[in-house]
Amino acid sequence: MKKNFLFICFVLLSCFSLAAQNPSESFTKLFARFKEMAVVYEECRARNDYEGMSRALKEQIALLEKVEPAGEGANDREMREKLLANQYYNLACAYALKSKSKAAVEAFRKAVEHGFKNYRHTCNDPDLASIREDRRFRKLLGRIIQYDNLHMLRTARSYRREQTDSLPNFTYQSASDHNLKAVRERFRLDSIAGSGDEVSKIMNVMTFVHNNIRHDGSNYALCEFNANDIYNYHKATGMGVNCRHLAMMLNEMYLSLGIPSRYVTCMPKDPNDGDCHVIVAVYSAQLGKWLWIDPSFNAYVKDENGHLLSIAEVRERLIDGRPVVLNEDANWNNKVKQTKEEYLENYMAKNLYYFICAEQSRFNAESRYRYTGIRYVALLPEGFETQSVSGDMYTVTSDAEYFWQPPSSAK
Template sequence: MRILVCILFIIWNISTINAQITMDEVKKYFTEQSRLVKQARDAKDYQKAEEVDFAMLRAVLSYPEDIKKKISPIKGVLYYNIACYRSLLNKKEKAVEAFALAVENGWTNFAHSKKDSDLDNIRSDKQFIALMEKIQAENDYLNILAKAGGYNNSVDSLLPKFTYSAPNDCNLVKVREFFNLDSIAGSGNEISKIKNLMYWAHNAVRHDGRSINPELKNAIDLVNICRTENRGINCRMIAQILNECYLAMGFKSRYVTCLPKKYVDDCHVINMVYSNTLDKWLWMDPTFNAYVMDENGTLLGISEVRERLINGDFLQINEDANWNNKKRETKEHYLDYYMAKNLYKMECVLHSGYNTETQITGKPSPATIIIYPSSAQEIMDKQTGITDNAEYFWQPPEN
């Protein structure tokens, strides 16, 4: 299975490159080349697909150093694709050579490499096996998550409680009225309102993971600056928007920074919103328009998803989960790879309210709590603001 959309995701997610070459020119080139690769792949003309990928690789390598640095992840993806085509053409030695270059240039997706049938022709090769062991050690995220260990679930009354601004807070009232959130949420049941607000936040702004955060980080100002400057914002800012909208509508909500054991490329910020109907927290991700369900279609929370990933239990995401309405998300990539990486530890602010992230002179930084698995060194060191107490971290909100 070749990774075409990954190339376009990297390109689309870069705002500017260099005065010598415009972003539109780069996007146009890689979009057209990716179309040619898809045509060749669909026709099973793997030789042609390899040639086009090499052309893209040469283009990347010909750019000035500052450009190459910004789009460097593409090299690993292109070499991986080339390894796939060579394997399918039974050019085993050359395929292993390309796979080695993929790893050398940042290819880390062990889960995908493990199940990709395109590479079956080289799976018995000793060098390929060694390369797979190398990326597994640091990038088999499901395995790392499974080995992380559990939590201490005893109640600790000494830890401060999580608190939430009430919907009658004057600023949250402004948010509710400004966006006409009652109309957006609709007149359906609680779950439909929660989903509708998440859908709206996903479509209200564009995700741009490399953007610089605006100075003002509340829902109204974030949406306004995206509209006036035709710009995107990162996942943290999108989660701020949804968090304030949930609070404005009377839902208890937190934004959660989901972090890997070792920083790899990025982390991710999503929302947890409390459902009185289901009597639990629910996973809502406005960046990817995603929520997670069990085999019965029941919505799940972050702690439930993490436990099910570790145990290998059934999980599914909604069919319309996507990135910027351009790239459809799959359960395999979103949960088994991306979020498995980012669910090793999680961080929340102690008070969830309006304008939390905006830095104002004299305003203290928001207090946070990070939850680690009990085996983590940070827990043994007992650092301030860190816990391994799951019952505390996921405590239901007080009415």
């Protein structure tokens, strides 16, 4: 069941006006009544009064159906549909909890008609347990599975081998570079990495970045994009930085220790989805493979036998259903624990459709203030096209073997 009722009230107030009536009076009354019903609903839910919940939701739906988008804005119409979909879904839950199967399925049908798409939440919502095996409900689920992130990933076409002789070589800046030397010294990375084996050093440096720089996915930092300036920006302002900046910072730290790595932009299929995620692929000479390292969530992934996995391996396993194991201490800002189901099977499944890496992994590869000459390589499933990687800055391939080739030092 979805419960953000008061938030919905404020969204409603900002997005809609009452059709053919005085918005300053009539709409204010409508909003006040909608808010009252939100409070009534919460009170009924607290005492498991499913009939009361249903009455409150039905009145909210009736109020929503009295309003229309302000002006001709498509965004307003979309918001109204989302609100109706949300409330019809909650009504389905209330009916299901009362074992009113027919009414529950009908309410869920209306939620789907208004654009409800959250297949995974629906499958796992205990409020819908009484209709889980209902034939009509299963049919409706079949209509929205196409929007499930893991399903979309599993329906992606495979990669293909290509002629790669003319494609650019991936390069990794030497730890002897003066900027990387300064990073190593400034952060005392030899001490942070510790005296253990290479894998333990990789993990220790990731955790250092995670614990010392707060993640804020909405903030595009006002600084140069290198480890020194990102760290200084966070400490001076107290503001977090986004996943890209955390990955850039960690990437430079690995390079400064002589460990080849790249920051990898993990992209969704949907061109209208503005959210992606950036993590690090670090090459372990000890294990002879790339490793999935995510400083935003202090995350890495293993198989069922405890072997660390690469980004490519995690993607393959999610597609074919083999086990993936997220580390127990994966978290967001040391506040919110991450789970395999949400982090890997939902969020990252969405963002593993295709990948983008810089040709040259180096200090200050990108800048907020100037063009650094950077060029990128994008790995796309066969037959998939997107404007996101068009233009002279991008080389596009569907050859995964080329894209994930080990550093030349490891060949």
